[in-house]
Amino acid sequence: MAFTPGILTHWPWECLGNFKYVIVAPFAIHSIYLYVVGSEDRDLGYLAIIPFMLWRMLHNQIWISFSRYRTAKGNNLIVDKSLEFEQVDRERNWFHSLHHTQFRTNYSLFMPFYDYIYGSMDKSTDTLHETSLKKPEDIPDVVHLTHLTTPQSVYHLRLGFAALASEPLTSKWYLWLMWPLTLWSMILTWIYGRTFIIERNTFKKLKAQAWAIPRYNIHYVLQWQRAAINKLIEEAILEADKKGIKVVTLGLLNQEEHLNRYGELYLERHPKLKVKVVDGSSLAVAVVLNSIPKGTSQIVFRGRLSKVAYSIVSALCHKGIQVSTLRSVEYEKLKNKLPTEDCNNLALSVKSCNQKVWLVGEDLTEHEQSMASKGTIFIPFSQFPPKKTREDCFYMNTPSLVAPKIFGNLHSCENWLPRRVISARRVAGILHALEGWNVNECGDTIIDIDKVWGACLQHGFRPSMTSST
Structure with a gap:
């Protein structure tokens, strides 16, 4: 990969970044004006530039999101290496494995036909493709069960826009312009009746994943939605138990007292569960107590x-x-x-x-x-x-x-938290699995706070001292 490419290798508008699309604004305004005044020079093809461009962007994002979802699940992985924030910052000009590992092959990223006819296709291409298709789903040791928050948070997922996911969740003005797509995504998540994988990580001997309930904050305050949400959480826990996952942590509103009594409801319904259900309260308490000067x-x-x-x-x-x-x-x-x-x-x-x-x-x-x-x-x-x-x-x-440096594949921010900072509830599940604690932390149960805090420090996690004025 050339870091100092030659002359004429950059588009003139590259310096504009994401604002490069304003280049077509004069054409769009002019074409709309011609239609409004009824000019004879109006041209439907002229006007269709913007819709076709938007469709191209949407079509591109759909396939990117689907690809990231497959990667998060662990299915069909070609290169099983961690992705970090530094690469996300570069990846707009980077998402093909052989092209970047075998630099003299597979030049035509999206038109392999030319590599085939000119003999530059890597010999292992077909074998690599067949091997990746046979790879089974990756089964984690720990699952953190979270959910969507605001309507715009769907773009903040790693499955959405990588650049947004790599920064703390904030409201962006240009996302308000995408309200039709936002509304469509809310309807889609409402219809989609099961959790989906949004991230996978590695830490020491453990594999961890984050699953999201397809519901937003607003759904959790609606009493008539509680039964449906509880069903989604319960199905996720049962799925984890069936797969042999060791620990499931309940994040954000998935552990509300009025919803499921901090997860105790599921233990009452399924007393023979092998997977440990953890609300992470003890570590949250320890973090707060140790944050006081x-x-x-x-x-x-x-x-x-x-x-x-x-x-x-x-x-x-x-x-x-x-x-x-x-x-x-x-x-x-x-x-x-x-x-x-x-x-x-x-x-x-x-x-x-x-x-x-x-x-x-x-x-x-x-x-x-x-x-x-x-x-x-x-x-x-x-x-x-x-x-x-x-x-x-x-x-x-x-x-x-703050996650240790060896916490792998951490390339998106968890909601509003800074880079490489993860919630105490999520860390609690990881500690639970690492230490082999054979106990659920639900209902009124609180694990020994000093014991949890000691294990936290021992495994390299440190308090998040970041503050803002």
């Missing part, structure tokens, strides 16, 4: 109460750290859960707060954030980040960890 004696707690929230507050009060809540309802619920000897470290505060550390959930309001003093550190304990409204404060990542 050393020497902190007072913190503010504000967020929807959950299994993780109760465990965090209980651990802090037991250590002698004073926890102040902003809402009386949360104060009463927490007080009823705490041992009598720890209740003295729980307080109710409804006015401005001077504490420099806040533990927060995604339901933190703008008014509540305004009560914090300048320089406050907001540490989320929830799976979704709170809306940032203060420029003079610091917002930490949701419970997550």
